[in-house]
Every structure is written in structure tokens, then in C-alpha cells.
Amino acid sequence: MAKRKRLTALGMVGDAETNPAPAPVPPVARIAAEAAAQAALEDLAAELRQARDSGRMVLDLPLASIKATHLQRDRMHMDPEDMASLKASIRDRGQQMPIEVVALAEGNYGLISGARRLAALTALTDETGDSRFATARALLRPFDAAPEAYLAMVEENEIRADLSFYERGRLAHEAARLGVFESPAAAVKMLFQHAPAPKRSKILSFVALHEALGTVLRFPEAIPEKLGLALVKAMQQDPALAFRLRDCLETAAPDSVLLERHILEAALRPKPASQPLPQSGEDQDDVIAGIRIKVRPGRVVLTGRGVDEDFLVALADWLQAR
Structure with missing residues (x-):
């Protein structure tokens, strides 16, 4: 019995050829397809790198890799009640807002903003041992974004909780020292650009107070505006006053706000005219x-x-x- 034939576009074929093997792809077409796939992968990788480097990609970073002291914070102390509320929120809902970091050497990162969130995650990790708190969601920023990060941090805290004049002056001084701004005056001009000129002048006075006494003051954020300005004026009139105050503060080592303020205020009191001491027994x-x-x-x-x-x-x- 003759084998049946079927008609195809290419002619008559037998039953054995009903499911022929696919024709081989020409080498040129295969090379072109592989090149297109490779180009697509490279484009995707480049887009991911760009998203990562420009801060558009959220990264999960181990807490141990984040240096919290990379940039100077504006707030010198964190309110315990605020921290307790933040920890409770993160414990229940997780970290909702990413922190911002900059890449450092050897796989480490420097914190730019989000100090309270990082501190809350660290405290929760220590308290619970739960691994879900051991990483922080972060956006990677280039270092040249640091001035804008400082500005955002200041504006947020100026609205949320007013900074003391000393904290403002200290922040401007330290930001200039780290090279984020060319000088404390430039830092004050940008960070407090919406403040009136007299207020910026007062902040610069507290920059001078921080430069003179910052290393020996224990409760500087509690120094009232009037006292701080009077101290700066007195030190300008009597440069030796700063050295005397430093020695006095180092020796006394005041352990409370009131004691430290008493020492500062005492330095401003006029010296009484000297009188001869009485003779013995008189x-x-x-x-x-x-x-x-x-x-x-x-x-x-x-x-x-x-x-x-x-x-x-x-x-x-x-x-x-x-």
C-alpha cells in the first residue's frame, strides 16, 4: 500500500515528516538575538544603578553598617516620650519612612537623615532580639546632597520642635567643620534662610559660644538666649574670660542645669571693689x-x-x- 502524501507549501511530504524538527536558526539571527538580550540586561542594570545612586531605590541595610554619627545632628537630645511612641509605631507597623544614607568605604553607610528612626530600630533590636528590626529601609543619596539634607532636617525640626539657639549655632559650626559648607556664616545663611536677619545674627553669636566653650559645657542646649548673647559680648570685651570660664567649668564639673547656669551667670557679675581685710580679731x-x-x-x-x-x-x- 502506497504511503499517503500530504500537500505542504513546499511540496509533498510523507507521514514520517508530519512533525519535522524546527529549522536551525541562522547564526547571524542567533547572534543578533543574544546581543539584543545582553543590551536589554545592561540597560536594566544601568537603570537599577541609576535608581540606586540617585536615591530612588529603597535598600535594606544592616544596622551595623550604618554610621549614625556621620553628619552632625541638630537635636542634641531625643525626647523619651517621642522615642517611645516611635518605637511602638515601628513595632506594630514596621518602618514606614526610609532613612537617608550616603555610601562610605568597605560597604558602610553614613546617616544623613532619620536619626530617630535609626535609634528606634537599634533600641528595638536590643530589646527584642527580633531580626525584623535588624535592618533599616534606606535611600542612598550622593554626598553632594548633604546640604539639602541638613536644610530639610532643620526645617522639619523648626516646625516640629523649636531648636534652642545653642543647637542652631552648634549645627552651623559642625556642618562647616565637616566641609558641608565653606564657613559657619554660609551654613547659617542657607540653613536658616527663612529666618529674619536679627535671628541669624543671634545664631552666629551662639556659633562663637560653641567655639569658645562647647567642649566643657554639659547642658548647653539649656542656655537661655539672653544669657548666651551676654556671654559672647563679655568674651569679646574680655578675651581672657573664655579661658577663666573653661577652667571653672572643668574644675566644678556641674551635674545639673542650674549649677552650670549659676557658674555662667556668676562670670557676668561685676567684681566688687576690693576692701582691706580686717586685722586678726577685728x-x-x-x-x-x-x-x-x-x-x-x-x-x-x-x-x-x-x-x-x-x-x-x-x-x-x-x-x-x-
Whole structure:
């Protein structure tokens, strides 16, 4: 029996050829297809790199790889109640807003913004040991975005919680020291560009206060505006005052806001005119208003309504500084 034939576009073929093998792809076509696929992959990789480098891609970074102190923060202390609320939110809903970082050497990253979120994640990791808090969602920014990041940080905190004048001055000084701005004046001009000129002038005065006493002050953010401006003016008139204050603060090591403020205020009080001390065994009228002195060999007695707690603290500070 003759084999049946079927008609195709190319002629008659037998049953054995009903499902022929596909024709081989010509080499030129195969090379072109592979080149197109490779080009598409390279374009995709380039787009991903560009998205990553321009801060359009959210990365999951280990907390240990993020240096929280890379840039100077504006807030010197974080409110415990605010931190507790933020931790509760992240615990329940996860990290909703990415932090911003800049790439450093050896796979590390420097924090630009999001210090509170990073601190909350770190605290939750330490408290719970839960691995879901051990990474931070982050946007990678180029370092030249640092001035804008500083500005955004300041504007956010100026609205959310007013910064003290010292915190403003310190931020401007440190941003200039790190090279983000060419000078503290340039930092103040940009970071507080919406503030009136008199306010920017006051911030520059607190820059000078930070430069003079920043390393020895323990509660600088609590210095009132009026006291800070008076201290800067007094140090301009008497350059030696800064050195005396540094020695006094280092020696006294005040452990409270009130004690530190008392030392600063005492430095501004005018010195009383010196009076000759009484002879041994002789009483003298008030040395200063409300204070009398009696001298004995190896002994001095101060009496009067002026011998109060503030006077005794100031006396102790003066004796320690001698």
C-alpha cells in the first residue's frame, strides 16, 4: 500500500515528516538575538544603578553598617516620650519612612537623615532580639546632597520642635567643620534662610559660644538666649574670660542645669571693689551687701543674710578654681 502524501507549501511530504524538527536558526539571527538580550540586561542594570545612586531605590541595610554619627545632628537630645511612641509605631507597623544614607568605604553607610528612626530600630533590636528590626529601609543619596539634607532636617525640626539657639549655632559650626559648607556664616545663611536677619545674627553669636566653650559645657542646649548673647559680648570685651570660664567649668564639673547656669551667670557679675581685710580679731562692716567677715588666725567667718545657698555655691566654685 502506497504511503499517503500530504500537500505542504513546499511540496509533498510523507507521514514520517508530519512533525519535522524546527529549522536551525541562522547564526547571524542567533547572534543578533543574544546581543539584543545582553543590551536589554545592561540597560536594566544601568537603570537599577541609576535608581540606586540617585536615591530612588529603597535598600535594606544592616544596622551595623550604618554610621549614625556621620553628619552632625541638630537635636542634641531625643525626647523619651517621642522615642517611645516611635518605637511602638515601628513595632506594630514596621518602618514606614526610609532613612537617608550616603555610601562610605568597605560597604558602610553614613546617616544623613532619620536619626530617630535609626535609634528606634537599634533600641528595638536590643530589646527584642527580633531580626525584623535588624535592618533599616534606606535611600542612598550622593554626598553632594548633604546640604539639602541638613536644610530639610532643620526645617522639619523648626516646625516640629523649636531648636534652642545653642543647637542652631552648634549645627552651623559642625556642618562647616565637616566641609558641608565653606564657613559657619554660609551654613547659617542657607540653613536658616527663612529666618529674619536679627535671628541669624543671634545664631552666629551662639556659633562663637560653641567655639569658645562647647567642649566643657554639659547642658548647653539649656542656655537661655539672653544669657548666651551676654556671654559672647563679655568674651569679646574680655578675651581672657573664655579661658577663666573653661577652667571653672572643668574644675566644678556641674551635674545639673542650674549649677552650670549659676557658674555662667556668676562670670557676668561685676567684681566688687576690693576692701582691706580686717586685722586678726577685728570685725568689719559688710564686705558686700549683707555679708560680714571676721578673721582669726587660720579661720575666716562669714555671716549675714547674704550668706545663702547661691553665695556658698559660688564661693565653692571660686575656691575650686583657684
